[in-house]
Amino acid sequence: MEEYILQTQGLRYAYDGEKYALQHASLAVRAGERVAVLGSNGAGKSTFFLCLNGVLTPQGGTVSLHGREVGAKERNLLREHVGIVFQNADDQIIASTVQAEVSFGPMNLRLPKEEVRRRVDRAVDYMALEAFRTRPPHYLSGGEKKRVSIADIIAMESEVILFDEPAASLDPAGTCMLEDVLRRLTEEGKTLLISTHDMDFAFRWADRAVVFCEGEVIADGTPLNVFRDDEIIERARLRRPAMLDVFESLSRRGLVPRDAACPKTPVELERLLENHRVD
16 A cells, blocks of 8 residues: 555534535645645635644544644644745744744754754755845845745755745746745655646646645646646636647647647747647
8 A cells, every 4th residue: 555645534624613614625645746736715725735734633534644644632743744835924934033034943843053053054045045144034025035934944844845825926036936946845855735826837847736626626637637627627717727728729730749748838849849840
């Protein structure tokens, strides 16, 4: 039986006894996967992440780490192994300087001072924050705060990292930096789950797409298969990636090989067209 790094079975959660934000949400994630978590606002994505990280205790169902069920009294175990970058950086930042903010998590793990220093230096370098070390994070721009909140989690060296709309507040340069950070984390073997409304990013980045609707997982597969399912797209109120629409339009016109795989980026599409020129 295959062991998953993180697994949920039948998660349920309701805020203030109202309608369930999560109901019967089940998911199994392997080490090193890149998972795009999709769905409209209110679909349950953020609540799901908070349950995975131990911020919220599910009112039904289970969360397991490396095949072992994590009980309500063991939520700190999830926080040690599963990091989360919140959509709103102000919900995460608490310290008076960037240096203190990034060191807060490792210090709470009661690590030796030298290890804390090593982790902080690495996270600051990762997110290009050296010039901000002594500055109060609450006075930084939205994009700079986002970089600090990501550095927080990098310093924790979590096995699994959850990103809730990580591109929010980032300008184009910041978005490029984020994608480079995600690439580096993947190369280090981290398991990444990203909640996003950017279907083009999800299509080109993820190994796997998971779709939430009304608190349930309604689709789970490769991005290509998920985005080609018109029923799922309509039900979850998503849109197809532009690259998929362009590729299928070219295919109908015979401008790409019949057996060609759908490119995920403009560069891949350009290479495909160069290798299949029609005279």
